[in-house]
């Protein structure tokens with residue numbers, strides 16, 4: 039074998055062998071236990087970045103490890119290929135999004151192959167392929183038939199920059215999740231999935247996901263946001279109508295003195311119409327439409343509102359309550375109207391003080407009675423009800439049930455549950471997505487596209503428009519079609535496309551039978567492979583993608599297409615890849631190659647000025663603190679890059695980039711290589727030691743160390759995916775092999791143990807650095823890949839160290855005894871003897887005159 043490790047030549051060689059031998063292709067095999075390992079599929083943005091490398095390396099190690107343990111491992115890869123960035127990039131470069139997307143897929147695929155990932159590429163899919171979205175359109179039509187989808191005109195989140203609607207989940211603190219622009223509101227006809235029908239079930243099952251990180255489960259629960267309370271009807275003063283209010287605090291209803299409605303509430307403008315307040319209300323509503331909702335409702339935001347010009351009646355107290363429209367009331371919560379109880383709610387309190395509204399105390403704490411005149415904040419604690427007629431004297435928490443009973447009995451309202459979760463708006467006004475399969479006919483209305491006419495193919499001949507407006511509404515050849523029902527030639531197609539999160543909500547099922555032509559998937563294949571045993575991806579998908587996927591799986595179950603509810607048994611959310619930023623005051627953020635060393639100081643290449651080294655942050659192109667995996671692979675090889683990513687941090691933590699760390703990983707591989715190269719001749723034909731003889735000395739230690747290492751690596755990977763500590767264990771084993779060199783090879787058993795230890799190191803490293811391991815495996819005279827070898831098991835009896843009983847005498851009398859591992863050195867035994875409690879007591883502080891240690895036997899102390 040070569041004396042020097044040359045990664046490039048080795049890696050290409052093995053990638054070719056793996057491909058030729060179809061080592062990663064799998065089939066359903068009822069005789070074998072399956073393991074479905076999935077990493078979140080990438081968006082084909084152009085090039086893989088270090089975040090991808092880390093994510094997919096973690097997955098690949100698990101896939102290879104499980105395979106060696108005997109599982110039938112499904113490990114597929116594909117492309118989340120529709121979406122806005124492709125469209126925007128295509129507009130900027132004046133190419134078609136399809137061309138841009140497929141070129142990126144080619145590039146990224148070759149980069150992933152270059153990293154040696156064990157994907158079954160026969161299962162590759164791209165969501166922009168008609169044979170994929172065909173089945174999504176099919177399901178849409180089925181859902182429409184069952185009333186699981188509906189169309190509604192509604193105020194939607196609108197991003198002007200992206201020229202499209204955003205789901206609530208895609209608005210982060212009032213900003214577009216994609217471009218970061220402020221989100222506005224707009225009235226549009228939209229298609230919605232009734233995800234809220236599943237709110238209770240999605241919430242309930244949150245506690246049945248033991249393999250998920252707690253923080254993700256909590257985020258899902260909070261997003262679904264269940265609150266239990268009551269709906270109360272407040273009659274309007276001058277009409278037969280009423281306003282419904284959802285509250286979790288019906289115990290405070292006697293203290294409700296006014297009402298606040300969301301500016302978006304459909305009744306606000308109607309109620310204000312014809313009152314002297316009309317103009318003011320209209321101006322307020324318009325102003326609020328441009329404000330950020332998250333800000334509007336944040337605690338420290340100034341509360342403001344406008345009197346609507348009319349009153350409603352508190353059905354419990356018969357009090358007249360002025361109606362306001364207020365910035366902190368949201369249409370998304372409850373009914374969009376809030377009964378205001380200023381004495382016991384801080385927002386209401388601030389609002390009441392600002393506008394001089396009445397404050398009535400209805401919960402009295404023990405001790406000093408509350409006085410509305412002198413209160414400086416709302417009282418939100420517990421207490422006894424006062425001024426609450428039949429409920430006076432009850433504990434307020436107890437009254438929740440009594441008042442709910444009362445209002446149901448008197449028909450003033452009903453018990454109610456409210457969810458924060460809204461239905462999922464899936465219409466997108468963009469081109470690069472799956473067409474929504476319906477047509478509009480003047481005579482027949484909304485008509486779903488019949489099954490036989492699916493898929494509705496996204497027309498490739500469309501010309502991209504500046505600014506991101508979809509070309510579909512003006513593309514006559516697409517737009518005008520025959521009505522499937524009455525045959526009218528004047529029907530029009532829906533020109534909106536589906537949210538790309540629809541595609542990513544079932545791709546894991548499609549992977550089970552990606553070429554299936556008769557439906558979404560082959561049931562037999564799905565029954566064998568699903569659910570995904572281990573899913574790996576970024577925590578940024580904790581709500582969006584994971585919630586939608588859980589919902590979609592429930593829909594499939596209701597159609598009898600699958601027989602499980604939860605698609606992902608275990609979830610690992612890996613940390614980010616981070617690096618320090620570098621900045622020139624004049625030239626902004628700098629790439630590493632734009633920083634040169636001048637007189638030992640980092641200097642800007644462009645102006646020669648000093649460079650500020652900023653804090654460690656997530657790698658991003660905008661901050662230029664990125665490293666290019668392609669350059670690193672060129673320089674060090676894929677295995678070094680993989681090893682560094684695994685060694686630098688446990689997977690769920692952030693990884694701080696370090697050039698020295700990469701060098702260190704590279705040095706370690708060179709060291710193992712040399713060690714094998716130095717011994718491969720002398721070990722030729724030697725069988726690895728099988729434990730059948732008594733060993734002594736160095737060989738025994740190395741044998742023990744080998745089995746200890748197998749145990750540690752197995753536990754570290756198995757229980758926590760802590761590859762960093764697994765690597766440390768192998769490093770220790772390698773050091774132990776290196777330390778014994780001369781002695782190790784002198785006799786036949788020594789050589790057998792050495793071979794066992796070296797081969798174990800190679801096999802244990804193989805899921806992490808597969809090319810490297812296969813090359814060394816071959817050098818040992820084996821054929822094939824280590825992947826086809828069984829994962830080693832450890833022998834408990836080999837791990838246990840021999841113990842020796844040490845007797846301690848003080849002035850000739852036995853005073854204590856303790857165990858130490860055999861051959862413990864004299865210094866350690868001496869220290870242990872002098873620290874022994876009984877010996878310490880016997881010495882009683884007297885100075886030791888003489889101390890003799892007989893290794894493995896005795897300590898003799900004279901005082």
Ligand SMILES: [Zn+2]
Pocket residue numbers: 197198199200214215216217218219
């Ligand atoms: Zn945007």
Ligand SMILES: [Zn+2]
Pocket residue numbers: 479480481482483521522523524525526529
């Ligand atoms: Zn028709």
Ligand SMILES: [Zn+2]
Pocket residue numbers: 622623624625642643644645646647
């Ligand atoms: Zn500069």
